[in-house]
Amino acid sequence: MSCLRLAILLIVAFWSVPAAAQDVSELIRQLGESDPKPAIEALAKQDDPKAKAALEALAKGLLFRRLEDGAVVIGDPDGKMFAITNAETGDVEDMLEPDKIEVIALDAAAKGLLEQAGIGGAKAAVPLDFAGAVKGLNADSFDTKRTAIDQLTALGDGRAIPVLQALADGRLFSRKSDGLIVIGDPDGNRLRLTDASTLKVVGIGDAGDLDPVFINNNLRNVVSEAVGKLGLLSPDAGQRRRAADALIGNATPDAVGLLRKAFAEERNGDVRSAMALAIASAEVAAEDKGARLAAVDVLAGSTDLRVRSLLQARLAAETDPNVRAAVQIAFDSVQRKLQVIGWAANLFQGISLGSVLLLAAIGLAITFGVMGVINMAHGEMIMLGAYTTYVTQEVFRAFIPQAYFDLYLLCAVPAGFAVAALAGIALERGVIRFLYGRALETLLATWGISLILQQLVRTVFGAPNKEVSNPSWMTGGFDLVGGFTVTWNRLVIILFCFLVLGAIALILRRTSFGLHMRAVTQNRDMAAAMGIPTARIDAMTFGLGSGVAGMAGVALSQIGNVSPNLGQIYIVDSFLVVVFGGVGSLAGTLVGAMSLGIVNKLLEPVAGAVLGKVAILVAIILFIQRRPRGLFALKGRAADA
Amino acid sequence: MHSPITLAKTLALGAGLGALMWSAAASAQAPIKVGVLHSLSGTMAISETTLKDTVLMMVDDINKKGGLLGRKVEAVVVDPASNWPLFAEKARELITKEKVSVVFGCWTSVSRKSVLPVFEELNGLLFYPVQYEGEESSKNVFYTGAAPNQQAIPAVEYLMSAEGGAAKRWVLAGTDYVYPRTTNKILEAFLKSKGVPAEDIMINYTPFGHSDWQTIVADIKKFASAGKKTAVVSTINGDANVPFYKELANAGISAKDIPVVAFSVGEEELAGIDTKNLVGHLAAWNYFQSVKNPVNDGFIKQWKTFIKSDKRVTNDPMEATYIGFKMWAQAVMQAGTADVDAVRQAMYGQKVKAPGGFNSVMNTNHHLSKPVYIGEIRPDGQFNVVWKTKGPVKADAWSKFIPESAKLTADWTYPWVCGNCEKPKFGKYE
Incomplete structure (x- = not known):
């Protein structure tokens, strides 16, 4: 039908005899009058595309009178509506409901006239080879x-x-x-x-x-069903397994036959159990009671979500009391296992969210926690790291052979650190050092700087998000147990986050720079008297904190957007983690991030994402009221300084 | 005898006449001002900057063709910085201080709601180019984006059809603000009217910029395992989409298993995404860059030339801006003035050949008739049209599926002259 409309449009577009047009339009309008026969006769004589289109529509019963204005229109059914072409002008007009148009009915004589005129064409041949x-x-x-x-x-x-x-x-x-x-x-x-x-x-x-x-x-x-059935006999074990897996819960009788044949020949244990499960999922509805019981037995061992809904459906349909009891037991066992898996999955997701929060907050734990600088531009350091990743990726795309592309992320980590650290040092030397001890001024100045950095990036890179692709070793995931998928990028980020945390702890505890850093933050005057270059240490510390934020940006570019607003998403969360964990304590930051992540993920399924976030904020406010210094409060003179 | 006073009078008269003529000539030369109210900084800059450029492109085009009514058209660009109250302030500034004849602007519904009282109070004219939740018709706003019956409802109907995969269970996932909430309310009512039971509908809201989708994706997976074909209808706002699709792909969910149809993901958004995770997922719009017709070819060429980059893409809100600007210009030509009230009258029935295909017509409810397309995401970030209506669909300002709004009519011509009335209110003066 759409071909018909296209033809009308095309033909009308090329048609260029305006004098005849009025005649034809007038004749077409007359098709809508009580006796269309004279108009049919006249139109059949016209060698005119609009006339042909109108007559063909008339023969098919698709020529209508529009009730609103009485115009004669061709209606092309489209779902419940009709696509409307004005037969008189050839214009496509607004679609209409069926009750807004009235079909132009034909009597036998009119139909005869149309047949005489030879309206209605042959259908295209169907290919068979x-x-x-x-x-x-x-x-x-x-x-x-x-x-x-x-x-x-x-x-x-x-x-x-x-x-x-x-x-x-x-x-x-x-x-x-x-x-x-x-x-x-x-x-x-x-x-x-x-x-x-x-x-x-x-x-x-x-x-x-x-x-x-x-x-x-x-x-x-449709294609994968056709190809999938053949996949059961594939020489590749992985493909056989996938094919069997796809048939769980929806195997047709002929697929079951194929499954049995494949199962008999299968040697691979993994593939065998997948096939057994697929067969059982079909057998569970078999006529024979024994077969049903045997199938339920196999299904009870599964932790597949599809099996659970299959058993649930069976529970409602089963009439035999023995089988029913067996199904109930199997269902309970699957349900229990799935519940445990669900909790484990929540825990993993919590740790994963916690590690993202931790990554974003470690840098802040140094600049705010150790130095006491309220750095509102912390989020923008993360953003700089993410943009460095983007630039590194583009450089790799342009200059390095495709085969090594996956390595770009490894290069982006030090690059992200360097860029953000340099920006941090410049920020400290240029602005913050003049504002030590004036918290409010620092806050306002760094807030302004964060806006400047955002707009700068927006001007240089443009407002739209930048595309950063995951290297292949961070794409996808693996199914640990039924319904619990561990994704590679999350796993890598968890590991990366602990590596960074460990490295920071080592620097603080085991290097002379770490010693100087702690000395300066604990007692600046005494440290200066001992010959430590306090100004340099300040700059280096701030650079370290910013650099770590830059590395966080590299990691975050793998799970989210790279946009000028990237930092703003994380700044509030970072401060929450540091304040909650206890200012000045790395262990506090770790525990704070992890507990926030896990509690958030445990709350989310119950309360929803929005309410969950609100609940966490309220809980933290109450907690801070009770323990203003956070989870791990520093004790002694350093804390009072 | 001439008295000096008469002489002075004549001189003064002459000078006055001269001044009058000079000022008339000047006003013929004074440009027609067009306000552009799109965020150029802050969260929404990502989407709105392009629309600002589209208006500038159209202004540039019309000036090259000799301007409007013999006058130049001048764009006045302001930056409301993604700050909703600032939108209202800047709108007031555009109308009262800059004295613009028309404003093209706003993206989010909350920014539109924020400027609405200003436009109504000062009798301004706003062209709003983004798909939205409907349930509104202001005398001072022309809505050139899609209403729900031009985007959301056809998309769901498509997924219900055999061709779209015959989905039986539905996840309505959205960002927590007015557009997703209202759209989902309409969709829920629609699904229920089609006999979908309540337990087969899962509704989920997330905060703006939500980045941790693990729980929700796991929930969707669980919900979809019930044996019935499941589809996700996403009203998730721009920025949160990337992590959402990444999580879906990493969890092993492909478009074949659970298709996601999105209402806020277009060519511009895809340009910033690694598309390999998204191939096969769907979006519903009234325009895709890949739609083939001469008007669209011209539009794409005009855009690429103006922005001086071959890589930039066109999208639906840009097309809506293009249609809106052309309609406004035609209405000004027809009315012979840029005066708001005259232009509004001339807008009704105004036709523009749209890059999306067919003629777009402005209806008396201040909304357009447009075709609906469903596109599948291609690896190159463009869309492949898998379904379309055969002709333009007229927008419903008020949804037929919400009982309280089904009664309402928006029609700004006689006898209604009303944006939300149950029946015309005739005045009687006896």
Whole structure:
């Protein structure tokens, strides 16, 4: 139908005889009058696209009178509405509900007239061979593509598998020069092209010469179902496992047959248990009571979320009391296990959030905790680190071979540290050193600097977010146990955060710089009298704190946005962690970050993300009222200084 | 005999006439001022800066073609800095101090709500170019973005259809503010009217800029494991999207298993995202850069030339700004003046050939008729249209699916002359 409309539009656009136009328009308007026959006769004689379109619509029962203004329109059904083309002018107008238009009815005589005029065309032939079906994959409508896929599957031709797989992976193209459907496999920076209908290599091409064959999610599912069943017999164990896994809870009878056959031949333990589970998930609804009981037994050992809903559904449907009891026991056991896994997952997520908070706060623990400087530009140091990551990535993309791209993140860590540390030192030397001991002025000055830095980055890099991609070793995750996925980037960040914390603790406790730093912050005058260059130590300490914030930025660029506002998201949380943990204590920062992270994640499923955050804030305010110095308060003279 | 006084009078008269003529000539030369009220700093700068550039592009274009009514058009750009109360202040400044004839501006609904009283009090004219929650029709605002029935409802209908995967369970995930809350209220009512039971709808709100999605993604996974096909309808605001999609991909959820259809993710947002995690997820808009037609080709070329970069993309709110500006200019030409009341009258029925396809028409409820597209994210950050309406859909200012708003009509012409009335209120003077 949309072809019809397109044809109308195109033809009308090229049509250029305005004098005749009025005649035809007038005739078309007369189609809407009580007796359309004279108009039909007159229009049939016209060699005019609008006349043809109107008559064809009339023959199909798609010509309407618009109730609002009486205009004669062509209505093309689109869901519950009709897409409207004004038959008199050829313009596409607003879509309408069916009750806003009235179909122009025809009597037998009028129908005869239309038939005489030869209105109504032949349908296009349906392709039936393999090559024809492959061509059909590149059709305009998804319905035709679906038909082509079904044909390919039905033909039972082995050649269909690589073609369908390529379609699902987005590797199927239509060559711009001749419309040939080809499979493109990466070959260096270019693509090796295989003719999809013969599976013969036809040459090398560039992505620019090819139009991808598009599909949608529904078709992807159709294809993967077809390919997936065949995957059970794949030589690759991982693929067999995935294929079996996909069949849990939705195996069709013929898939079960295939599963049994594959199961009998399977040697790999992992794949066997996945297949057993898939078979059991189908058997649980079997006719035979014994088979049902055996299946329930297998399912009881699973921790798959799908199995739980399967058992729950079975519990409602089961009529036999014995099986019902067994299902109940199995369901309880799965439920218990899932609950434990749920708590473990929450704990992991809490530690992961805690490590992000900790990373953001460690730098602040030094500048605010140790030096006592309220640095509102701390978040912008994080942002500088994230932008350094972006720049490093772009440099790698431009100058370093693709194979080493994944290493860019490792280079970004020292780079991020250096950039933020230099910015921090400049900030300390340029502004903060004049303001020591004047907390309010420091706060205002650094707040201003944070705004300047944001706008600076916005001017240099532009307002939109920058794309920082995860290296391949930080993408994806692994399924620890049913429904509990540990993602690599979270795991790496947890490890990285502890590394940084350990390094800071070492610097503070084991190096002379750390000793000087502690001496200066505990008693500046005495330290100066002992010959420690206090001004230099101040700058270095501030640089260290800022540099650590920069490294945090490198890590945070892997899980969030890189935008000029990046820092603002973390500044409040960082201060919360440091104040809650106890100013001046690294251990306090660690415990503070972790407990905030975990409590937040335990609250979130119960209270929701928004309320959870509010509850945490209230709890911290109450806590600070009770213990103004935080969890790990420094004791003794240093604390009173 | 001439008295010196008459002479002086004549001279004065002459001088006066001269001055009058000079000032008339000057006013013919004085530019028509156009206000641009988009954030150029702060959180929203990421999205709004582009719209400022789009207005500047249109102003530049119209001046090259000889201006409007023989006068130059001059853009007055102010920066409300993503600060909602500042929007109201700057709007007042534009209307009273700069005396602009029209303002193009605002992105978030909260900023629009903040300037609304100012425009109504001072009888200004605002063109608002972003998709929003509807349930509003002000005499002083023309809404050129989508209302829910032009974006949210068709998207959900698509996911319900066999072609879209026949989803039966729904996660409505949004950022916690007025647009997602109202949209989800409409969607919930719509889903229930389609017979979806309450336990198959999960609604979830997160704060602005939410970055830790682990729990919610795990919840979605759990919710989807019930055996029925599940889809996520996302009204998550710009910045929180990147970590959300990353978490989804890392948790092993692909668009094939659980498709996410987003209403706030467009070409501009994707330009800052590593798209490999997003391929196959969906977005619903009234315009995609990948839509093929001559008007769109011209629009894209005009934008790339103006911004002097081949890499910059076009998106739906930019198209809405383009349509709004063209309609306003046409209305000014038709009215022969830039006066707000005359232009408003000339706006109704104003047609513009839209880059999104078809003619966009301004209706008497101050909203547009536009086609609806559903696009799938491609690896290159563009969209591949997988579904579209066959013609433009007229916007409902008031949703049919919320009982209290279904009764209301917005129509600013006779006999209604009202943005939210149950029936026309006729005056009687006897």
